[in-house]
Amino acid sequence: MTSIGYLGPKGTFTKMAVDSVFNGEMKNGYRTIPECIDAVDKGEVDIGVVPIENAIEGTVQLTIDYLIHQVRLPVVGEIVVPIQQHLLVRKEVTNNLSDIQEVYSHSHAIAQCHQYLHRHLHAATTKHTSSTGKAAEIVSNSNEPIAAIGNRLAAEEYGLHIFQENIHDYPNNHTRFLVLSNHPEKVHIKHKKDSEKTTMLITLPNDQSGALHQILSAFSWRKLNLSKIESRPTKTGLGNYFFIIDVDQPYDDVLFPGVKSELEALGCQVTILGTYPVYHMLQN
Ligand SMILES: O=C(O)C(=O)C[C@]1(C(=O)O)C=C[C@@H](O)C=C1
Secondary structure (H helix, E strand, O other): OOEEEEEOOOOOHHHHHHHHHOOOOEEEEEOOHHHHHHHHHOOOOOEEEEEEEEOOOEEOHHHHHHHHHHOOOOEEEEEEEEOOOEEEEOOOOOOOHHHOOEEEEOHHHHHHOHHHHHHHOOOOEEEEOOOHHHHHHHHHOOOOOEEEEEOHHHHHHOOOEEEEOOOOOOOOOEEEEEEEEOOHHHOOOOOOOOOEEEEEEEEOOOOOOOHHHHHHHHHHOOOOOEEEEEEEEOOOOOOOEEEEEEEOOOOOOOHHHHHHHHHHHOOOEEEEEEEEEEEEOOOO
16 A cells, blocks of 8 residues: 655644545654655655745745755655644643643744734743644643644644644745655555646756756746745855745656756756646635
Protein backbone atom coordinates (compact mmCIF):
# COMPACT_ATOMS: atom_id res chain seq x y z
CA MET A 1 0.00 0.00 0.00
CA THR A 2 1.24 3.52 -0.81
CA SER A 3 2.37 5.42 2.29
CA ILE A 4 2.38 9.17 2.88
CA GLY A 5 4.39 11.20 5.39
CA TYR A 6 3.22 14.64 6.50
CA LEU A 7 3.96 17.32 9.11
CA GLY A 8 2.03 15.95 12.08
CA PRO A 9 0.65 15.17 14.55
CA LYS A 10 -3.07 14.87 13.75
CA GLY A 11 -5.00 18.11 13.17
CA THR A 12 -2.38 20.03 11.14
CA PHE A 13 -3.06 21.96 7.94
CA THR A 14 -0.64 19.59 6.23
CA LYS A 15 -2.91 16.68 7.23
CA MET A 16 -5.86 18.57 5.71
CA ALA A 17 -3.86 18.96 2.50
CA VAL A 18 -3.07 15.22 2.46
CA ASP A 19 -6.70 14.22 3.13
CA SER A 20 -7.96 16.46 0.31
CA VAL A 21 -5.98 14.52 -2.30
CA PHE A 22 -5.22 11.07 -0.94
CA ASN A 23 -7.55 8.53 0.58
CA GLY A 24 -7.04 4.89 1.34
CA GLU A 25 -3.25 5.28 1.68
CA MET A 26 -1.31 4.75 4.92
CA LYS A 27 -0.59 8.14 6.54
CA ASN A 28 2.26 8.87 8.99
CA GLY A 29 2.62 12.17 10.86
CA TYR A 30 6.21 13.38 11.44
CA ARG A 31 7.25 15.83 14.16
CA THR A 32 9.17 18.22 11.90
CA ILE A 33 9.48 19.13 8.22
CA PRO A 34 13.08 17.76 7.92
CA GLU A 35 12.00 14.47 9.55
CA CYS A 36 9.23 14.15 6.98
CA ILE A 37 11.58 14.89 4.05
CA ASP A 38 14.18 12.43 5.43
CA ALA A 39 11.50 9.73 5.66
CA VAL A 40 10.77 10.07 1.93
CA ASP A 41 14.48 10.08 1.13
CA LYS A 42 15.12 6.90 3.14
CA GLY A 43 12.11 5.16 1.58
CA GLU A 44 10.28 4.93 4.92
CA VAL A 45 7.27 6.44 3.09
CA ASP A 46 6.56 6.72 -0.66
CA ILE A 47 5.30 10.30 -0.64
CA GLY A 48 5.88 13.35 1.60
CA VAL A 49 3.73 16.48 1.93
CA VAL A 50 5.24 19.66 3.42
CA PRO A 51 4.22 23.37 3.51
CA ILE A 52 6.14 25.70 1.20
CA GLU A 53 4.40 29.11 1.06
CA ASN A 54 1.64 31.05 2.77
CA ALA A 55 -0.21 33.99 1.25
CA ILE A 56 0.28 36.18 4.34
CA GLU A 57 3.65 35.10 5.72
CA GLY A 58 5.47 34.03 2.55
CA THR A 59 7.90 31.15 2.07
CA VAL A 60 8.39 28.40 4.64
CA GLN A 61 12.15 28.82 4.62
CA LEU A 62 12.87 25.62 6.53
CA THR A 63 11.29 23.60 3.70
CA ILE A 64 13.01 25.39 0.84
CA ASP A 65 16.44 25.38 2.50
CA TYR A 66 16.24 21.73 3.53
CA LEU A 67 15.20 20.71 0.01
CA ILE A 68 17.97 22.69 -1.66
CA HIS A 69 20.89 22.15 0.73
CA GLN A 70 20.22 18.84 2.48
CA VAL A 71 17.92 16.44 0.64
CA ARG A 72 16.93 16.98 -2.99
CA LEU A 73 13.68 15.20 -3.80
CA PRO A 74 11.57 15.52 -6.95
CA VAL A 75 8.52 17.78 -6.57
CA VAL A 76 5.65 15.76 -8.07
CA GLY A 77 2.63 17.84 -7.05
CA GLU A 78 1.27 20.85 -5.25
CA ILE A 79 -1.81 21.23 -3.05
CA VAL A 80 -3.27 24.69 -2.32
CA VAL A 81 -5.32 24.85 0.89
CA PRO A 82 -7.56 27.67 2.17
CA ILE A 83 -6.32 28.58 5.66
CA GLN A 84 -8.62 29.65 8.48
CA GLN A 85 -6.92 30.21 11.81
CA HIS A 86 -9.01 29.89 14.98
CA LEU A 87 -8.24 30.53 18.64
CA LEU A 88 -8.67 27.19 20.43
CA VAL A 89 -9.08 26.66 24.17
CA ARG A 90 -10.11 23.81 26.48
CA LYS A 91 -13.88 23.58 26.87
CA GLU A 92 -13.65 24.75 30.52
CA VAL A 93 -11.72 27.95 29.58
CA THR A 94 -14.44 29.71 27.65
CA ASN A 95 -15.01 32.84 29.71
CA ASN A 96 -12.50 35.66 29.29
CA LEU A 97 -9.73 36.39 26.79
CA SER A 98 -7.76 38.28 29.44
CA ASP A 99 -7.34 35.02 31.42
CA ILE A 100 -5.24 33.52 28.62
CA GLN A 101 -1.55 33.71 29.54
CA GLU A 102 0.09 31.84 26.67
CA VAL A 103 -0.76 31.25 23.00
CA TYR A 104 0.86 28.25 21.29
CA SER A 105 1.27 27.68 17.56
CA HIS A 106 3.54 27.18 14.57
CA SER A 107 5.54 30.36 13.81
CA HIS A 108 3.76 30.77 10.45
CA ALA A 109 0.33 30.56 12.07
CA ILE A 110 1.33 33.10 14.77
CA ALA A 111 2.62 35.43 12.05
CA GLN A 112 -0.71 35.20 10.20
CA CYS A 113 -2.52 36.44 13.33
CA HIS A 114 -0.13 39.15 14.58
CA GLN A 115 -2.70 41.95 14.54
CA TYR A 116 -5.32 39.89 16.33
CA LEU A 117 -2.78 38.92 19.03
CA HIS A 118 -1.62 42.51 19.33
CA ARG A 119 -5.17 43.85 19.77
CA HIS A 120 -6.80 41.13 21.86
CA LEU A 121 -4.08 39.12 23.59
CA HIS A 122 -1.46 41.75 24.21
CA ALA A 123 -0.48 40.41 27.63
CA ALA A 124 -0.18 36.76 26.54
CA THR A 125 3.20 35.23 25.65
CA THR A 126 3.43 33.48 22.26
CA LYS A 127 5.09 30.05 22.23
CA HIS A 128 6.29 28.40 19.04
CA THR A 129 5.50 24.76 18.34
CA SER A 130 6.51 22.43 15.51
CA SER A 131 2.96 22.61 14.07
CA THR A 132 -0.52 23.91 14.81
CA GLY A 133 -1.63 20.33 15.60
CA LYS A 134 1.13 20.08 18.24
CA ALA A 135 -0.09 23.37 19.76
CA ALA A 136 -3.63 22.00 20.04
CA GLU A 137 -2.25 18.81 21.63
CA ILE A 138 -0.32 20.85 24.25
CA VAL A 139 -3.41 22.91 25.12
CA SER A 140 -5.60 19.81 25.42
CA ASN A 141 -3.11 18.22 27.86
CA SER A 142 -2.69 21.29 30.06
CA ASN A 143 -4.59 22.56 33.09
CA GLU A 144 -3.37 26.14 32.58
CA PRO A 145 -5.41 28.96 30.95
CA ILE A 146 -3.62 28.74 27.59
CA ALA A 147 -4.74 28.78 23.95
CA ALA A 148 -3.63 27.43 20.59
CA ILE A 149 -3.96 28.80 17.07
CA GLY A 150 -5.10 26.12 14.67
CA ASN A 151 -7.86 24.81 12.45
CA ARG A 152 -11.28 23.22 12.92
CA LEU A 153 -9.87 19.72 12.41
CA ALA A 154 -7.51 20.28 15.38
CA ALA A 155 -10.44 21.46 17.53
CA GLU A 156 -12.28 18.22 16.68
CA GLU A 157 -9.27 15.92 17.07
CA TYR A 158 -8.27 17.33 20.49
CA GLY A 159 -11.75 18.13 21.84
CA LEU A 160 -11.10 21.90 22.02
CA HIS A 161 -13.53 24.80 21.85
CA ILE A 162 -13.23 27.45 19.11
CA PHE A 163 -13.11 30.63 21.21
CA GLN A 164 -12.79 32.92 18.20
CA GLU A 165 -13.10 31.97 14.53
CA ASN A 166 -11.04 33.39 11.65
CA ILE A 167 -8.41 35.34 13.55
CA HIS A 168 -5.97 35.55 10.60
CA ASP A 169 -5.25 39.18 9.74
CA TYR A 170 -6.10 39.12 6.02
CA PRO A 171 -8.81 37.28 4.07
CA ASN A 172 -7.85 35.08 1.12
CA ASN A 173 -5.38 33.17 3.24
CA HIS A 174 -3.95 30.11 1.46
CA THR A 175 -0.93 27.85 1.91
CA ARG A 176 0.82 25.85 -0.83
CA PHE A 177 2.09 22.37 0.03
CA LEU A 178 4.63 20.40 -2.01
CA VAL A 179 4.17 16.71 -2.75
CA LEU A 180 7.60 15.02 -2.84
CA SER A 181 8.37 11.53 -4.09
CA ASN A 182 10.93 9.31 -5.75
CA HIS A 183 7.96 7.28 -7.11
CA PRO A 184 5.93 9.62 -9.33
CA GLU A 185 3.96 6.65 -10.65
CA LYS A 186 2.40 6.26 -7.19
CA VAL A 187 1.10 9.85 -7.11
CA HIS A 188 -2.31 10.57 -8.63
CA ILE A 189 -3.51 14.15 -8.22
CA LYS A 190 -6.78 15.27 -9.75
CA HIS A 191 -6.37 18.74 -11.25
CA LYS A 192 -7.63 21.00 -14.01
CA LYS A 193 -5.85 20.56 -17.33
CA ASP A 194 -4.27 24.02 -17.28
CA SER A 195 -3.09 23.71 -13.67
CA GLU A 196 0.51 22.55 -14.04
CA LYS A 197 3.81 24.13 -13.06
CA THR A 198 7.56 23.69 -13.35
CA THR A 199 10.03 24.72 -10.63
CA MET A 200 13.63 25.57 -11.53
CA LEU A 201 16.68 26.33 -9.42
CA ILE A 202 19.14 28.77 -10.99
CA THR A 203 22.56 29.80 -9.70
CA LEU A 204 24.24 32.87 -11.15
CA PRO A 205 27.94 32.57 -12.08
CA ASN A 206 28.94 35.56 -9.91
CA ASP A 207 27.80 39.05 -9.06
CA GLN A 208 27.61 40.65 -12.51
CA SER A 209 25.52 43.56 -13.68
CA GLY A 210 22.36 42.70 -15.58
CA ALA A 211 22.53 38.96 -14.80
CA LEU A 212 19.02 38.77 -13.35
CA HIS A 213 17.69 40.78 -16.28
CA GLN A 214 19.29 38.30 -18.71
CA ILE A 215 17.79 35.35 -16.83
CA LEU A 216 14.31 36.84 -16.87
CA SER A 217 14.49 37.73 -20.54
CA ALA A 218 15.19 34.05 -21.42
CA PHE A 219 11.69 33.34 -20.04
CA SER A 220 9.96 36.48 -21.23
CA TRP A 221 10.72 36.34 -24.95
CA ARG A 222 9.49 32.71 -24.95
CA LYS A 223 6.29 33.97 -23.28
CA LEU A 224 6.80 31.65 -20.29
CA ASN A 225 4.74 33.10 -17.46
CA LEU A 226 6.44 33.08 -14.03
CA SER A 227 4.25 32.69 -10.94
CA LYS A 228 7.02 33.07 -8.37
CA ILE A 229 10.63 34.16 -8.15
CA GLU A 230 12.48 33.86 -4.90
CA SER A 231 16.10 34.30 -3.93
CA ARG A 232 17.72 32.32 -1.12
CA PRO A 233 21.32 32.42 0.10
CA THR A 234 23.64 29.74 -1.28
CA LYS A 235 25.16 29.80 2.25
CA THR A 236 28.64 30.22 0.74
CA GLY A 237 29.13 33.91 1.57
CA LEU A 238 27.39 37.25 1.70
CA GLY A 239 25.69 38.23 -1.56
CA ASN A 240 25.62 34.70 -3.05
CA TYR A 241 22.08 33.68 -3.97
CA PHE A 242 20.07 31.02 -5.80
CA PHE A 243 16.92 31.90 -7.68
CA ILE A 244 13.96 29.58 -7.42
CA ILE A 245 11.58 30.19 -10.28
CA ASP A 246 8.09 28.75 -10.79
CA VAL A 247 6.90 28.68 -14.40
CA ASP A 248 3.17 28.46 -14.97
CA GLN A 249 3.24 25.49 -17.36
CA PRO A 250 4.51 21.90 -17.58
CA TYR A 251 8.01 21.11 -18.86
CA ASP A 252 8.15 20.66 -22.62
CA ASP A 253 10.87 19.57 -25.02
CA VAL A 254 11.22 22.88 -26.86
CA LEU A 255 10.91 25.97 -24.67
CA PHE A 256 12.47 24.63 -21.46
CA PRO A 257 15.61 23.08 -23.03
CA GLY A 258 15.95 26.43 -24.88
CA VAL A 259 15.84 28.39 -21.60
CA LYS A 260 18.24 25.96 -19.97
CA SER A 261 20.89 26.21 -22.70
CA GLU A 262 20.53 30.00 -22.94
CA LEU A 263 21.09 30.32 -19.18
CA GLU A 264 23.96 27.81 -19.17
CA ALA A 265 25.63 29.84 -21.93
CA LEU A 266 25.52 32.79 -19.49
CA GLY A 267 27.36 30.64 -16.94
CA CYS A 268 24.30 29.78 -14.79
CA GLN A 269 23.66 26.37 -13.27
CA VAL A 270 20.11 25.20 -13.95
CA THR A 271 18.28 22.37 -12.21
CA ILE A 272 14.66 21.35 -12.78
CA LEU A 273 13.22 20.57 -9.32
CA GLY A 274 9.96 19.27 -10.74
CA THR A 275 7.12 19.61 -13.21
CA TYR A 276 3.80 18.83 -11.58
CA PRO A 277 0.02 19.22 -11.30
CA VAL A 278 -1.58 21.68 -8.86
CA TYR A 279 -4.71 20.74 -6.89
CA HIS A 280 -6.84 23.49 -5.29
CA MET A 281 -8.73 22.30 -2.23
CA LEU A 282 -12.15 23.96 -1.88
CA GLN A 283 -13.13 25.87 1.24
CA ASN A 284 -15.42 23.71 3.39
O1 LIG B 1 1.29 23.64 11.54
C1 LIG B 1 0.57 23.24 10.60
O2 LIG B 1 -0.61 22.92 10.74
C2 LIG B 1 1.16 23.15 9.28
O3 LIG B 1 0.70 22.38 8.48
C3 LIG B 1 2.30 24.10 8.96
C4 LIG B 1 1.85 25.44 8.41
C5 LIG B 1 3.07 26.22 7.77
O4 LIG B 1 4.20 25.81 7.87
O5 LIG B 1 2.80 27.27 7.16
C6 LIG B 1 0.88 25.20 7.33
C7 LIG B 1 -0.16 26.03 7.10
C8 LIG B 1 -0.37 27.26 7.88
O6 LIG B 1 0.12 28.29 7.06
C9 LIG B 1 0.38 27.24 9.16
C10 LIG B 1 1.32 26.32 9.44
